[in-house]
Amino acid sequence: MCILFWTVNSHPKYRFIFAGNRDEFLDRPTAAAHFWPSPHEHILAGTDLEASATPSHDGTWLGITRDGRFAALTNYREQKYLGRRSRGALTRDFLRSGNDSAIGYMKDLKEHASEYGGFSLICMNLKGDHQKDMAYFSNREGVDITPLSQGEIYGLSNSVLDKPWEKVDNGRALFKDIVNQSHLSKEQLIESLFDLLRTTKDTCGSPTMEDINQDPAVALEKAKKRIFIPLFLFGTSVYGTRTSTVILVDHEGNTTFIERDHYIADEQGQREDNDQKAAYKPVVDHGRTFYFNIDN
Structure with missing residues (x-):
């Protein structure tokens, strides 16, 4: 259950402002944001190392390139559906695709979109x-390729863009x-955006995640109302908001990319408490920061 907020040309200082959370199982193998090795050293993104994902372990949920190509992906919430292809390749392939426009890339994607599980994808040349x-596309609910507008405030989670969950509406206002x-x-802008991404308050006053921890289905439903997902058990695995990302691009192309983790492994905690959640402890640090210029 990821959540994304972004806008283009809505601020006197910044061309692009983005804030997003990645919600995932904490034991899913993942590489933190980094510039990729040659021949794709222009790409800055984390990578999904899960064995069942892309064979080369280079799928990603969001990323940006040194020349200003940006892509981000959310899964569409539905009954378990595993497509023939990994959705993490959707963002990867746009970031790699050189001179393709966002809409042109999505037109090609649309031809084989049924081979993927449900997704929402945003692509931009910044x-x-x-x-x-800038464009948006989903392979669910009959959504077509949709150009995105400058000056708009957008929010997206695990539904389609024009049917936002309550936490998206709430977060978009914030x-x-x-x-x-x-x-x-x-x-101050960066810290305000991270504060937004740490919002745990339920938008509808529902029980806390801890109150419903024994029922994963109910927990997932309640998570639709929270921007930041506290840890809860889903089966035998721990799920929650793993990382938050803020990206700023000013009007001269100067780019700041910051990724922060929320938890680190605490094997001692698991041994002492015999509790899967105790295997992870909160971490407060400044994460990983990257600076570059996309207009050079």
């Missing part, structure tokens, strides 16, 4: 001369309030 090349505070310093 370089100065491509600021209108995101808009932050974006409208143009007096904030860069550091």
Whole structure:
């Protein structure tokens, strides 16, 4: 259950503002955000190392390139459906695809979209001369390729873009309030966005995740109302918000990419408590930060 917020050209200082959470099983093998090895050293993204994902372990949920190509993916919530192809390849292939426009890439994707489990995909070219090349596509609910607009505040989770969950509507309003505070310093803007991504309050006053921890199906339903998902047991695995990412691109193309983890493994905790959740402990740090310019 990931959640994404973004806007393009809504701020006097920034061309692109993005904030997103990755919700995932904490034992799923993952590589943190990094610049990929040659021949794809222009790509900055984490990678999914799960054996059942892409054979080369280079699928990803979001990423950006040194020349301003950006892509992010959320899964569509449905009864378990495993497509023939890994959805992590959707973002990867756009980031690799060189001169393809966002809409052109999605037109090609649309031809074989039924081979994937349900997804929502956003693709953009953020370089100065491509600021209108932005699009959204989902292979569920009959959604067609949809151009995205400058100046709009967008939010997306595990439904389609035009049918947002409650936490998306709530978070989008909070995101808009932050974006409208143009007096904030860069550091204040970044921390305000991370504060948004750490919002655990239920938008409808429902029981806490701990109250419903013994029923994974109910927990997943309640998670639809929370921007930040506290840890809970789903079967024998621990699920929750693993990482948060903030990306800023100013009007000169200067890019700041920050990824922060929320938990680290604590094997001692698991041994002492015999509790799967105790195998992970919260971590508070400044994560990984990358600086580069997409217009050069």
